[in-house]
Each structure stands twice: as C-alpha cells, then as structure tokens.
Amino acid sequence: MAHDVANKRELTVERLLAEPAVGGRLLGGKAGLRHAVTWCLPLAELPPGPGPERPAAGADLAGIVVFASVAELTCTPDCRRLLAGLAARGVAAVLARPQPRAEPDFGPLMRAADAADLPLVRLAPEATYHHIGRLVATKTIADSAHVLEYGVRVHRTLGEVFASGSGLPALARSMATLAGASVVIMDEAGQLLSRAERERDATDARWQELADTVHTAHTKQGPPAESALGHGHATACDLDVAWGEERVHVVTARVRVAGEPYGTVAVVEPGAVSAAHDLAQHRVIVEQGAPLVASEILRQRSVVEAEERSRDDFLDTLVHGRFTDAHELEARSRHYRFDTDAEHAVFVASVPYAGPVRAQSLPRAVGALRGGTGFTMAALMGQLLVVVAEFGPDAGKETQARFGRQLQRLVSERMSSGVQVAYGRAALGAAGVAASYREARIALELSGRVRVSEVCGYDELQVFAAVEAAASSAQGREFAHEVLEPLRRADGQTGNLEEVVLAYIAESGNLNAAARRLQLHRNTMLYKLERASRALGMDVRVSETQFTVWLAHRIETLNDSLRVLQAELTPPA
Secondary structure (H helix, E strand, C coil): CCCCCCCCCCCCCCHCCCCCCCCEEECCCHHHHEECEEEEHHHCCCCCCCCCCCCCCCCCCCCEEEEEHHHHCCCCCCHHEEEEEEEEHCCCCEEEEEECCCCCHHHHHHHHHHCCEEEEEEECCCHHHHHHHHHHHHHHHHHHHHHHHHHHHHHHHHHHHHCCCCCHHHHHHHHHHHHEEEEEEEECCCCCEEEEEECCCCCCHHHHHHHHHHHHHHHHCCCCCHHCCCCCCCCCEEEEECCCCEEEEEEEEEECCCEEEEEEEEEEEEECCCCCCHHHHHHHHHHHHHHHHHHHHHHHHHHHHHHHHHHHHHHEEEEEEECCCCHHHHHHHCCCCCCCCEEEEEEEEECCCCHHHHHHHCCCCCCCCCCCCCCCEEEEEEEEEEEEEEEECCCHHHHHEEEEEEEHHHHHHHHHCCCEEEEECCCEEHHHHHHHHHHHHHHHHHCCCCCCCCCHHHHHHHHHHHHHHHHHCHHHHHHHHHHHHHHHCCCCCCCCCHHHHHHHCCCCHHHHHHHHHHHCCHHHHHHHHHHHHHHHCCCCCCHHHHHHHHHHHHHHHHHHHHHHHHHHCCCCC
C-alpha cells in the first residue's frame, strides 16, 4: 500500500500552538492539529467563496490560518455553515480573539469546529493579528530557508559526484550516505539499475522484488499531475515487502526528462516510518538526486547508443567487405577484438518489425548466447539480424548448426513467431566473413523458394552450391531458358506444364504419386506429361530428360535469388 506523506518538518497547527507568543487554547477540531500552516489572513480579507458566480473554489485557502474576533464568528446566523465552508476551502485553523473582559458563549462554535475537523483556538485578548501574522510568516520562511539550505548542500554534494563521471553506483552511494539508509535506482520498467545498502545484506533478487513493488505502486498511482512533473516531486510510500516480518518505508521520486518517465529513485529504510526530520531529509535527497540521475541515465544511454552505432557500422563494413584499406581493417578489428586469422561464420535471420525496444534488445541477447566463448557480434540491418561468430579449427558443422538452432529459438521467443535462420560456411579472416555472409544471404533467399528446415546452412543446399558457377555464366542462363521456355509457352489454358514435370521428377517418375501431389486425375496427368514431352522435344519419362529439366530449374531458381541480392552483395565501384 502506498500513500503520500507530507513533510512533517513544516509548520503545523500543533507546532503553532506550542509557540508561547500564541498563548492560545484549543476549543475544538482536535482532528485537524496536523494541518499544515503557510500563512495568516484576517476573516474580513478572505477572497469570496463558492457562490452563484463562483461555483467551485476548491482548496483555494489551503494552509491559511484565519484570524477573527469572536464577535465576527458569533454574529453569523449559522456558524456551523461558516466553519464547514472554511474547512472545505482548505483553511488550517481559526484563531478567535475575544474582547477584553468579555466571556462569550463558545458552545456553538466548538460543536461546529468538531463537526468540520477544523481547529478552533481561543487567543489571549492581547494577541493581535500583527503579532500572529508575523509569527506565522517567520516560522514558515525559516523552515523553508532551512529546507532550501539543506537542498543546496545535497545538490552540491551529488553534483560533484555526477561531475566526476563515476556513474549511477557512485550517485547511489552518496545518496545512501546522506540519508543514512539504503538507496535503489531503477529504470522506467522497474528494472534495478543500481543500489547502495546501509546495514542490510540482501540479494539482488530481493532488491529487485522491492523495485518491482515500487514500480507497481507507481503504475497503480498513475502519472503525476502536470504541475508535479518537474524537479522537486517526491512520493513517500509505505510498502509491505516480503523481507521477513519487517515493514519497509520508501521515499521515492520519479526520474523524468521532458515529462517522459526514465526511472525512479528511492530511499529505503526497514521498520516503521522515520522521524519527521529524517523523512524531510529523505524527501530532499530524492528530489535533488532525481534530476542528476536523469542526466546520468541520458549520458549512459547516449554512450551505449554511440557504441552500438559504431559496432553496427563495423559489422556492416565487415560483412560487405568495404574497408578502404588494410590499415583501417587492422585498426577497427583490434578495437573490436576481431581476429583476422580466425575462421568465422555468418548467420542471418529475417526479423519482422516488433517495435524499437524489442528489436534493439536482440543484438545484446545474441552477444550473451555463447557465454563469451569466441568472438560474437550481432546487428540489425533493416529486417535482417546479422551475426558473425568465431569458430575454432576443431569446430565442425554440427557446432555451427547447434548455434543456429539456439539463435532461431532466441529470436523466435523474442519475436513471438517462428523465424528462418540461414548461415554460410566458416571461412578465414575478413574476406571469409564477406564470403560467408554472401552464402548465408543466398541460403536465406533460397529458403523462401525451396523446402528447407527452419535452420539451414549453405552447405546443406549442395546442389545450388555446385551449380552456382554455371548459374552465373551466360551459358548456364541460356541453357535454363532454352529448356524451360518451351514448357511455359505451351501452358495455354491447360495449367502449368513446368509444375507438372517438376512434380513428376520429385516423385521419382511415379505417375500416381505425382497426380496425388497435384490433386489431378491420373489420365489428366498422363495428358499433361505427353504435352510437356512434345513441347520439350524429349520424352519426360526418360531419366536424362528429367535431369535436364531439374538442372535448368535449379539454375533459374538460383539466378532469381542472386538477382534479388545483386544490389546488396555487389560491392560499390
């Protein structure tokens, strides 16, 4: 359970009555003794309250102490309505000054004060508005000045830590030292960023439990009012957290930048609520610390984003082989600890767009997938996740396939849908990375045209690898065109003859199986095969003809894939 807790060090009606200069006696409204006091006004000078022309005044007199003579209060026809109206407008207390040597009847006023929970104080006849007003102003300004002075001191201390660039852990430690309590800093999702403990040895999981509880309390509370978005907004919360049988008191301030949530700063103490003075200090500490924490989070994010952009640029240059010279390759490889004398394989996965936060977390998750064994770097390039992974000389094809399956599971879980992963063969150095990336892209493009598993290596498509040289030559393209074009010209309105022949070949010349595959009658299948044989000028029932059509189709499929990838895989002139 969370609730707002006022700064107990501020001037209250109870503290005001304790001043000898007031010399007053409480007559009624004891329940309102903890009302905060900010100023004093005579009853005659109060602004008009709700009425036909001003239907809703709200708490426009919050913290005001009303000074009035007893005659002003008793002359009203309905004192109960008067005091109830003042209480509704936020008045802290009513100070009634009797006339010298007069003994009025306070009975109706006392009952009205108790009903409205509005403290009614009888002043000494010698107390004047001048004395009371000056006392309230002096006490209020003194308390405000004390809080301001302490706030400046806290801000200077934390500002020096922030300027040193020590990061969030140093800020948390400094705040914990100032507060004499534990401090936690969490992000906008409630994830623990840093903590500093005071006389408590709790695990990260226990502290994360507290962070989750504070985040949940803030979520239920909703966003603060517009006037509270800036510096100085803090919310004190009493939270029941499963830390044994102890109760934990938390004073928090939300970290905001331009009104957007960036996290939360919290001062944590086990047990009951702190003393009023300590609670006031905790509020000042979180209020002063929140803007500095926001600046540090922004600084860290900018550094991380700059590093990620530089890493992505290196990976893009590496897989496309676009280094200007050997010196650039050597310098950047040394910076990213890329071993130019080791073998690397490239993995690619088609990643649908799923929001910036989820997509940006993918490369970081992939980096931790191998547990630090060998160089691993990942980056998003458009809708492709590209991963370069180092494999030792003893790593076989099964090692690469296992990593491919791990990558496929990871991406599928993050994207909440199945994805296709393809990879090239491991090769030596930077040139090997570019070659492996080319193979991975070809394998991924072919996976949309032929039946392959969710994780497919280029070496698994051995047929395409074998005919790649022929496919890229003019003779190979002319061969595929001469074989397949007659089938396409002869299609007419009878259906796709090329599809019929390929199904017949895929079923190893089994006529009935091919007919079932295409959901055709056996006689229709025979008729189409005869038309295909006439178009080709060769009998499709002969194995040599079947191999010719099969090879032409493989060459054209590979050429279609290479044509799609030509702009990406061809280095700029």
